[in-house]
Structure formats: C-alpha cells, structure tokens
Amino acid sequence: xxxxxxxxxxxxxxxxxxxxxxxxxxxxxxxxxxxxxxxxxxxxxxxxxxxxxxxxxxxxxxxxxxxxxxxxxxxxxxxxxxxxxxxxxxxxxxxxxx
Amino acid sequence: xxxxxxxxxxxxxxxxxxxxxxxxxxxxxxxxxxxxxxxxxxxxxxxxxxxxxxxxxxxxxxxxxxxxxxxxxxxxxxxxxxxxxxxxxxxxxxxxxxxxxxxxxxxxxxxxxxxxxxxxxxxxxxxxxxxxxxxxxxxxxxxxxxxxxxxxxxxxxxxxxxxxxxxxxxxxxxxxxxxxxxxxxxxxxxxxxxxxxxxxxxxxxxxxxxxxxxxxxxxxxxxxxxxxxxxxxxxxxxxxxxxxxxxxxxxxxxxxxxxxxxxxxxxxxxxxxxxxxxxxxxxxxxxxxxxxxxxxxxxxxxxxxxxxxxxxxxxxxxxxxxxxxxxxxxxxxxxxxxxxxxxxxxxxxxxxxxxxxxxxxxxxxxxxxxxxxxxxx
Numbered sequence: 001x002x003x004x005x006x007x008x009x010x011x012x013x014x015x016x017x018x019x020x021x022x023x024x025x026x027x028x029x030x031x032x033x034x035x036x037x038x039x040x041x042x043x044x045x046x047x048x049x050x051x052x053x054x055x056x057x058x059x060x061x062x063x064x065x066x067x068x069x070x071x072x073x074x075x076x077x078x079x080x081x082x083x084x085x086x087x088x089x090x091x092x093x094x095x096x097x098x
Numbered sequence: 099x100x101x102x103x104x105x106x107x108x109x110x111x112x113x114x115x116x117x118x119x120x121x122x123x124x125x126x127x128x129x130x131x132x133x134x135x136x137x138x139x140x141x142x143x144x145x146x147x148x149x150x151x152x153x154x155x156x157x158x159x160x161x162x163x164x165x166x167x168x169x170x171x172x173x174x175x176x177x178x179x180x181x182x183x184x185x186x187x188x189x190x191x192x193x194x195x196x197x198x199x200x201x202x203x204x205x206x207x208x209x210x211x212x213x214x215x216x217x218x219x220x221x222x223x224x225x226x227x228x229x230x231x232x233x234x235x236x237x238x239x240x241x242x243x244x245x246x247x248x249x250x251x252x253x254x255x256x257x258x259x260x261x262x263x264x265x266x267x268x269x270x271x272x273x274x275x276x277x278x279x280x281x282x283x284x285x286x287x288x289x290x291x292x293x294x295x296x297x298x299x300x301x302x303x304x305x306x307x308x309x310x311x312x313x314x315x316x317x318x319x320x321x322x323x324x325x326x327x328x329x330x331x332x333x334x335x336x337x338x339x340x341x342x343x344x345x346x347x348x349x350x351x352x353x354x355x356x357x358x359x360x361x362x363x364x365x366x367x368x369x370x371x372x373x374x375x376x377x378x379x380x381x382x383x384x385x386x387x388x389x390x391x392x393x394x395x396x397x398x399x400x401x402x403x404x405x406x407x408x409x410x411x412x413x414x415x416x417x418x419x420x421x422x423x424x425x426x427x428x429x430x431x432x433x434x435x436x437x438x439x440x441x442x443x444x445x446x447x448x449x450x451x452x453x454x455x456x457x458x459x460x461x462x463x464x465x466x467x468x469x470x471x472x473x474x475x
C-alpha cells in the first residue's frame with residue numbers, strides 16, 4: 001500500500017512591514033488588519049464598529065500601501081486609511097490628528 | 099417641478115444625480131449609480147432589533163436607587179434622545195423623498211428613517227419601565243427650555259429645505275411672498291445649498307449630538323447600573339454609526355462633483371458654513387453637558403471630561419467629511435467608551451451571542467451527497 005502524502009506547501013515567509021508613527025516604529029504583518037496590531041503595540045486608536053462602516057478608525061496615511069480584502073462601507077478619504085480593515089502591504093507612515 | 103409618485107418619463111436613473119433630478123419611478127436595484135446605498139440597506143436590515151427583546155426589569159430597581167442628580171442626568175438624556183429620534187424618524191422621509199432621484203438612495207432613506215422609529219419606540223419602552231407616569235417625561239420635551247433650544251437647531255435646516263421644496267413643487271422657480279415668512283427665493287442653487295446644509299446638520303446630529311447621551315449611559319453601565327438601558331443604547335449606537343456613514347457618503351459624493359458637478363461648487367461655497375454647523379453643535383453639546391451635571395457629577399464623568407469628548411469626537415467627524423479639525427483635544431479622554439460602542443458583540447437574542455448581524459435561514463446550497471461520505475452514525 002502506498003500512501004500518498006500531499007506535497008507540503010512551501011512555508012509562507014511572513015511578510016513584516018514597518019509602521020512609522022511619529023517617533024515610534026511598529027512591526028506589523030499582513031495576517032491581520034492594522035488596528036489590532038497597533039492595539040497590541042499599546043497604541044490607542046479610536047474605533048467603534050471594527051468592521052469598516054463607521055469610519056471612526058480613519059488614520060492619515062502619509063506614504064506606503066494598504067489594501068482592503070473587503071471593500072469597507074465607510075468613505076475612505078484620499079490620504080487616509082481605515083485601520084480596522086486595512087492590511088499593510090509595504091512600510092508605511094501614519095499620523096493621527098495634526 | 100410637481101412631485102409625482104410614479105414618474106411616467108422614460109429615463110436612465112443611473113444618469114440622474116442623487117437629488118433634484120427626475121422623480122424616481124421604478125423601484126429597481128439591478129442597476130445602481132451608487133451601490134453603496136444598497137449595501138447600507140443590507141447592513142441596516144441585518145441589524146434589525148426590537149426594544150422588547152431587551153429585559154429592563156433590573157433597571158427599574160437601579161433607577162430608584164440612583165441619587166436625584168443622577169436621575170436628572172439619566173432622564174434628561176432620554177428626553178434629548180427622544181427629541182433627536184422624533185426628528186430623525188420622520189424628517190429624512192419628509193425632506194428628502196420628494197427630491198431624491200435614485201431608487202437605491204430612496205430606499206436607503208426609508209430604511210434609515212424606519213430604524214429611527216425603532217429607537218423612538220425603545221425610549222418609550224425604557225421610560226415605561228422606570229417611571230410610573232411617562233407623560234410627565236414626554237411633556238417636558240416640549241416645555242423644557244434646555245431641550246427646546248436644541249429642537250430648534252436640529253430641525254431648522256430640515257424645515258427650511260421642506261419649505262423651499264414645497265414652494266418649488268407648487269410654484270416652480272422665482273421669488274415668492276409667503277404670508278408670515280416674507281419673500282423666499284427659489285432657484286436650483288438655493289435649493290441645492292439648503293439640501294447640502296441639511297445633510298451636514300443631519301450628519302452632525304447623528305455623529306456628534308447623540309454621543310453625550312451615549313457616554314452617560316455607558317458610564318452608568320460601567321458601574322453595573324441601568325444595564326438594560328445600556329444594551330439598548332449599544333444597539334442604537336450601532337445603527338447611528340451606519341447612518342452617519344450614509345450622510346458622510348452623501349456629503350463626500352456631493353463635494354467631489356462626481357454625482358452632480360453643480361453640487362461640488364455649492365459644497366465648496368458652503369464649507370465655512372458647514373464648519374460652523376459642526377462647531378456650533380459641539381458648543382451646544384458642551385453646554386448640554388454642563389446642564390446635565392448642574393447638580394452634581396457621576397463617577398467617571400463630569401462636564402469637563404464630557405466637553406473634551408465632544409471636542410474629540412467632533413474632530414473625528416470633521417475629518418471624515420474632509421474638513422480641517424478645529425478643537426485642541428487630540429486624544430479621547432474616555433477611551434473606555436469604545437468598548438461599549440463596539441458593535442461586534444451586541445447581543446439581542448441567544449442565537450446571536452457572537453455576531454450581531456446574521457442571516458436567518460442561511461443554507462449551504464453547494465452540498466452534495468459526497469460531503470457526507472465520512473459521516474458515520
């Protein structure tokens with residue numbers, strides 16, 4: 001009897017990106033939205049719905065790329081990101097209110 | 099001109115602006131100019147709840163044990179919210195339905211207004227539960243000076259738009275002498291300006307004015323008091339967060355000129371006035387906080403902290419519609435409120451303990467017999 005084992009998927013290399021916030025620097029992965037990762041780093045971000053419709057967690061995106069696996073219901077102003085559902089795709093710099 | 103409940107003209111509604119184009123005829127959603135409004139409808143429907151689902155029996159006992167100045171805080175907020183939702187339960191329909199031109203937006207307006215009527219019914223549910231004579235409370239809404247001052251600012255833009263649209267629908271364009279009101283000029287730019295300011299003031303109503311009450315309700319609940327009320331407020335806050343997205347989309351679509359190029363010009367002209375609407379509302383809400391706490395504060399909250407929260411939330415909302423923020427408060431002074439405002443753990447019925455929006459009778463149609471192959475009894 002021969003057993004067929006599925007070829008192992010090549011181990012996915014975890015993509016890590018830097019998030020600059022003022023003088024702080026936080027490392028984030030592409031596995032989760034930005035909001036939870038900022039919170040874990042001890043940064044308070046305003047939030048409410050946490051599913052993309054209330055726009056409370058809108059943060060300035062100074063440079064860099066983020067994507068939305070699901071298009072959020074909230075209007076995202078150009079130059080801003082919605083932390084609860086944005087996946088960081090490159091090093092980015094963000095800012096809260098001026 | 100004159101409104102028709104079924105416009106006989108043949109036209110492509112995807113080419114119409116959101117407002118002041120053709121009256122909607124066929125309520126069809128297979129083709130949409132702005133699909134976002136259909137998505138908002140779906141979300142709102144998934145949020146459906148009934149006040150009676152929330153048990154308030156312990157709130158009655160809690161309320162009797164509150165100190166007098168805390169009862170004042172609680173009841174005043176309820177009265178204010180009752181006022182706000184009385185306005186919101188009817189005004190989007192009365193003011194916006196006669197001028198809307200897209201079927202998906204028309205239905206969003208109706209869905210939105212309907213959900214506000216649930217809020218109004220929930221206030222009666224709460225008030226009935228905590229006092230013996232609800233009439234005293236409801237009557238005070240039209241006589242209490244602090245409340246009526248607010249009634250004027252939340253209804254004046256709606257009322258002006260309704261008045262102008264009525265004239266437009268009966269008389270058309272021109273300047274008209276209205277007995278008791280003086281001469282009123284009706285032109286498309288004037289109508290559009292009245293509309294833009296109305297949407298801005300509604301955004302302020304739902305995105306800022308509710309939040310002082312929300313904060314107080316949750317501050318009681320932090321002390322495990324009036325928890326049934328807090329559950330209802332959580333459901334209301336979830337709805338309001340969706341509604342404010344609706345008005346943010348309308349404002350941003352108008353300002354972008356993508357929907358109606360003329361509206362972009364008007365939005366630019368109105369920017370200072372809109373800023374003023376936000377600032378004025380924030381100042382009124384701060385005054386309201388002072389009135390609430392006139393006889394004493396409550397644990398965890400006082401007029402100053404609440405005032406800072408109003409400034410903070412106003413900044414957040416101004417930013418969302420592309421306005422420069424205007425208050426110095428850059429941090430949320432009551433960050434614990436977000437744990438109450440978060441909607442993903444709202445529980446109204448046992449079957450939805452984990453998710454707040456669910457579809458009834460969902461079945462997986464892609465199953466076939468082979469899916470049960472490794473299933474033994």
